Amino acid sequence: MTLEPLSDTAIVHSWHKNAQPWTTAVREGHIQSRKLITDRAIIDAVVDQHPRSVLDLGCGEGWLARALSAKGIDVLGIDVVPELVKQAQSMGGGQFEVLSYEEIGAGKLNQQFDVAVSNFALLGHESVLGLFQEMPSLLAPNGSFIVQTIHPVVGCGAYRYEDGWHEGSWAGFSHDFSDPAPWYFRTLESWVRLYSDHGFRLKEMREPLHPQLEKLASVVLIGALID
Amino acid sequence: MTLEPLSDTAIVHSWHKNAQPWTTAVREGHIQSRKLITDRAIIDAVVDQHPRSVLDLGCGEGWLARALSAKGIDVLGIDVVPELVKQAQSMGGGQFEVLSYEEIGAGKLNQQFDVAVSNFALLGHESVLGLFQEMPSLLAPNGSFIVQTIHPVVGCGAYRYEDGWHEGSWAGFSHDFSDPAPWYFRTLESWVRLYSDHGFRLKEMREPLHPQLEKLASVVLIGALID
Numbered sequence: 525m526t527l528e529p530l531s532d533t534a535i536v537h538s539w540h541k542n543a544q545p546w547t548t549a550v551r552e553g554h555i556q557s558r559k560l561i562t563d564r565a566i567i568d569a570v571v572d573q574h575p576r577s578v579l580d581l582g583c584g585e586g587w588l589a590r591a592l593s594a595k596g597i598d599v600l601g602i603d604v605v606p607e608l609v610k611q612a613q614s615m616g617g618g619q620f621e622v623l624s625y626e627e628i629g630a631g632k633l634n635q636q637f638d639v640a641v642s643n644f645a646l647l648g649h650e651s652v653l654g655l656f657q658e659m660p661s662l663l664a665p666n667g668s669f670i671v672q673t674i675h676p677v678v679g680c681g682a683y684r685y686e687d688g689w690h691e692g693s694w695a696g697f698s699h700d701f702s703d704p705a706p707w708y709f710r711t712l713e714s715w716v717r718l719y720s721d722h723g724f725r726l727k728e729m730r731e732p733l734h735p736q737l738e739k740l741a742s743v744v745l746i747g748a749l750i751d
Numbered sequence: 752m753t754l755e756p757l758s759d760t761a762i763v764h765s766w767h768k769n770a771q772p773w774t775t776a777v778r779e780g781h782i783q784s785r786k787l788i789t790d791r792a793i794i795d796a797v798v799d800q801h802p803r804s805v806l807d808l809g810c811g812e813g814w815l816a817r818a819l820s821a822k823g824i825d826v827l828g829i830d831v832v833p834e835l836v837k838q839a840q841s842m843g844g845g846q847f848e849v850l851s852y853e854e855i856g857a858g859k860l861n862q863q864f865d866v867a868v869s870n871f872a873l874l875g876h877e878s879v880l881g882l883f884q885e886m887p888s889l890l891a892p893n894g895s896f897i898v899q900t901i902h903p904v905v906g907c908g909a910y911r912y913e914d915g916w917h918e919g920s921w922a923g924f925s926h927d928f929s930d931p932a933p934w935y936f937r938t939l940e941s942w943v944r945l946y947s948d949h950g951f952r953l954k955e956m957r958e959p960l961h962p963q964l965e966k967l968a969s970v971v972l973i974g975a976l977i978d
Binding site: 675677678684685686711712713716717720725726727728729730731733738739740750 | 902904905911912913938939940943944947952953954955956957958960965966967977
């Protein structure tokens with residue numbers, strides 16, 4: 525099978541290859557923007573909703589699930605990469621399952637949560653649309669869907685500011701990484717529309733600042749399910 | 752009376768001084784980004800709501816009211832600067848009144864509209880807060896409040912990305928302009944919160960692009976009143 529280089533499949537392919545160095549990078553705190561700003565930003569955004577149960581979409585090696593479990597929250601982490609789920613399970617602090625966004629979009633997760641969260645893990649095109657379409661049935665009444673992602677206006681790079689595939693890069697990461705994943709860029713307009721079109725009211729759009737660089741480190745979108 | 756240089760009062764003071772050159776600049780199409788992008792963006796945003804009645808906040812010399820009136824919409828334009836209101840009245844195409852945001856915030860406009868719109872005219876601090884607080888009582892059920900403003904991420908300049916007063920500038924305008932108005936910068940996070948905190952659901956955040964420069968020309972926020 526030939527792999528389409530800019531596709532949801534290519535993203536998953538890349539993460540299969542990089543599961544091990546990624547686990548090391550996260551657990552050893554190699555990613556400065558995460559340590560300094562964005563880890564705290566996503567934890568705060570979730571905790572501010574006072575959830576009893578959380579679905580962590582694209583949980584990776586599980587750090588966020590562990591952090592939330594430590595606060596007494598029931599967390600289910602799902603990821604499409606078995607190696608990452610194995611790493612998460614080995615540390616405990618939550619339930620972890622191998623599950624793709626496509627499977628969730630097809631209704632295979634028959635559970636409801638107070639909050640669904642995705643931390644820099646909504647990188648695809650159709651897979652993300654499918655998740656948004658399914659999301660209302662995955663959330664309890666008044667549930668929230670929280671997404672942290674690269675701030676589009678800052679992360680657009682040299683591309684025209686419009687939705688479309690961008691090439692990936694491991695710049696700043698160790699040489700253990702290979703085959704960077706492409707990602708489907710969405711403008712802020714498109715992120716807001718994803719919420720608005722799928723039954724959500726955008727409660728907040730947080731813009732965490734890098735404390736030294738004074739640059740935007742990310743954007744955190746918090747949508748509440750409309751009754 | 753000493754004028755506080757970074758204040759809502761200083762904004763109004765500046766516009767009193769620049770009413771005449773502003774009228775000329777708008778009517779002769781001197782402001783390229785308006786001609787190319789943002790005039791059309793705000794008209795489209797309003798028309799897309801199918802309103803029968805519109806309140807144009809900070810209407811200036813009245814071009815937007817005229818454009819909407821030409822589409823069969825009843826428009827009331829208000830502005831704090833008598834000279835601008837006089838200019839608007841002289842061209843017709845809508846009703847125009849001298850009224851400050853503070854007066855509206857104090858409940859002096861006892862009318863309801865399908866849409867309230869402000870095109871690059873929410874420049875102050877407390878005055879804008881007062882408007883948002885009053886807005887639900889100025890809108891009919893399912894009414895919308897539409898704001899076009901400088902895109903914060905692009906318009907922040909050399910300042911730290913956080914709410915606060917910025918100095919004004921007439922760079923790019925003719926020498927007939929003087930005493931540029933300061934403006935109170937708000938992050939996107941703060942704009943979204945203004946809507947969310949005052950009974951609105953943010954339906955859309957449009958990000959018009961400059962067709963040649965491929966840069967963001969503005970942001971258009973469309974909030975719908977929650978029942």
